Amino acid sequence: MTIFPLPAFQDNYIWIIQDKDSSDIWVVDPGKADVVLNYCHEQKKTLAGILITHHHKDHTGGVAELKQYSNCPVYGPEHLTDLVTHPVDENDLIQVLSLSFKAITTPGHTLDHLCYFSAQEPPILFSGDTLFKGGCGRIMEGTPEQMLAAMMKISDLPDDTLIYGTHEYTLANYRFALSVEPANQDLIESNNASQKLRAVEKPTLPTTLSLEKKTNPFLRSHIDALKVQAAQQLNEIPAANSVAAFSQVRRAKDSFS
Numbered sequence: 001m002t003i004f005p006l007p008a009f010q011d012n013y014i015w016i017i018q019d020k021d022s023s024d025i026w027v028v029d030p031g032k033a034d035v036v037l038n039y040c041h042e043q044k045k046t047l048a049g050i051l052i053t054h055h056h057k058d059h060t061g062g063v064a065e066l067k068q069y070s071n072c073p074v075y076g077p078e079h080l081t082d083l084v085t086h087p088v089d090e091n092d093l094i095q096v097l098s099l100s101f102k103a104i105t106t107p108g109h110t111l112d113h114l115c116y117f118s119a120q121e122p123p124i125l126f127s128g129d130t131l132f133k134g135g136c137g138r139i140m141e142g143t144p145e146q147m148l149a150a151m152m153k154i155s156d157l158p159d160d161t162l163i164y165g166t167h168e169y170t171l172a173n174y175r176f177a178l179s180v181e182p183a184n185q186d187l188i189e190s191n192n193a194s195q196k197l198r199a200v201e202k203p204t205l206p207t208t209l210s211l212e213k214k215t216n217p218f219l220r221s222h223i224d225a226l227k228v229q230a231a232q233q234l235n236e237i238p239a240a241n242s243v244a245a246f247s248q249v250r251r252a253k254d255s256f257s
């Protein structure tokens with residue numbers, strides 16, 4: 001089984017899931033059809049299924065055309081009735097080639113956001129715009145409470161889970177992460193490694209849950225020194241409870257330049 005990205009737009013990755021013994025492929029969040037169609041054509045692959053994490057256009061914009069082309073099943077949020085053939089809810093199981101994925105609802109960035117988890121070795125998570133390397137999605141429809149709950153759901157997965165987010169935001173995320181944890185050695189090392197990858201235009205993804213727990217401020221908003229730094233950037237006093245602290249870190253990132 002191989003998973004690799006087709007870049008699209010400025011910084012999106014359309015993840016391709018492919019088995020060496022099969023000409024079938026699946027795609028995650030095809031915001032654009034032509035990159036996927038070109039790949040299928042050049043590599044003589046058949047599009048066998050689509051996973052959608054949430055409704056934003058840069059994740060769904062290519063689905064209608066791809067469906068027309070391949071007539072494949074599309075798994076995703078229930079309300080996307082014109083695109084989704086198989087509506088997905090919490091804990092639903094989806095067979096993707098030889099892998100079984102479980103849907104995890106993670107409202108916060110949007111209310112319909114889903115992540116897809118496979119417990120194979122190593123475990124895999126397609127995290128859409130919920131968790132990025134070094135960051136998390138903006139809270140556009142949900143609440144900080146929902147987004148923190150999503151972070152905690154992901155934290156409960158195995159530490160060796162490989163996490164495939166939809167955007168190459170790592171270096172910008174790390175600029176903020178370093179501003180709230182300038183002495184975090186794991187963060188400094190991961191930032192250096194990611195800088196080297198981006199310098200030769202290689203993806204910094206996937207990441208692992210264990211690395212995110214050591215470096216991602218949105219999985220670390222319980223840490224006192226980090227809370228103090230985030231509050232200082234906002235000219236506020238450090239929040240007293242976990243939701244307010246998470247919200248403070250998110251707002252500090254939103255206003256970080």
Ligand SMILES: [Zn+2]
Nearest residue numbers: 054056109129
């Ligand atoms: Zn989005």
